[in-house]
Amino acid sequence: MMKAIILPIFLLLCLLGIVRADTEIINFSLPLPPPPPSSTPILSITPDLLELTPSQPTIVNLTDSSPNQSFILNFQGVEKDYQKWTIRISWPGSSPTKIKIIPPDESFQFSIIGSSLSPRMYHPLLSDDIAHEPTDQFHTPISIILEPLILGVIPRTALPTIYTIILALVIAGWNIPRILRLIEDIINKFKDQSQAHIKQS
Secondary structure (H helix, E strand, C coil): CHHHHHHHHHHHHHHHHHHCCEEEEEEEECCCCCCCCCCCCHHHCCCCEEEECECCCEEEEEECCCCEEEEEECCCCHHHCCCEEEEEEEECCCCCEEEEEECCCCCCEEEEEEEECCCCCCCHHHHHHCCCCCCCCCEEEEEEEEEEEECCCEEHHHHHHHHHHHHHHHHHHHHHHHHHHHHHHHHHHHHHHHHHHHHHC
16 A cells, blocks of 8 residues: 555656756757758758757767767658657756757758856966866766657657556555545544543543
């Protein structure tokens, strides 16, 4: 009986742990719009395009020496089945980073630009004595995932978690009457014992 209560609480705590990571989300609809006339082509930012496929997380590292990364979307033919899509970018909360997203256009390309939110402080005396190349000010691993939105709002990878929570709540709901009866029996036994003790005294 207690498992029915503990399981939903455990799942909620797991979800809270996931939410604690920093996340940027951009939702879009197909077909994608043409790029604005004044926008800078993504290929001019970086020539290294990474392919992003549905529900397959991609890990990249943003640093001072490589703060930008461009991607090309490969829907693998499922763009006909879903009109609403989302791109979710996550990184550890221990790496304070500002992420700017250049949305995808009809070329299926988009770009991200990162910058540190915690600038490094140099000591004027020590910095003169250190004779080595400065390291990157920030190094942030980011996870990027492309996925369709079920019913236009639910990311596809969230469905197993949602199903698990619903199942746990249903199981807990079935056990609630038993738990209430158990509590009622304990209270009644306690009352009977109290009354018997009063009569004996």
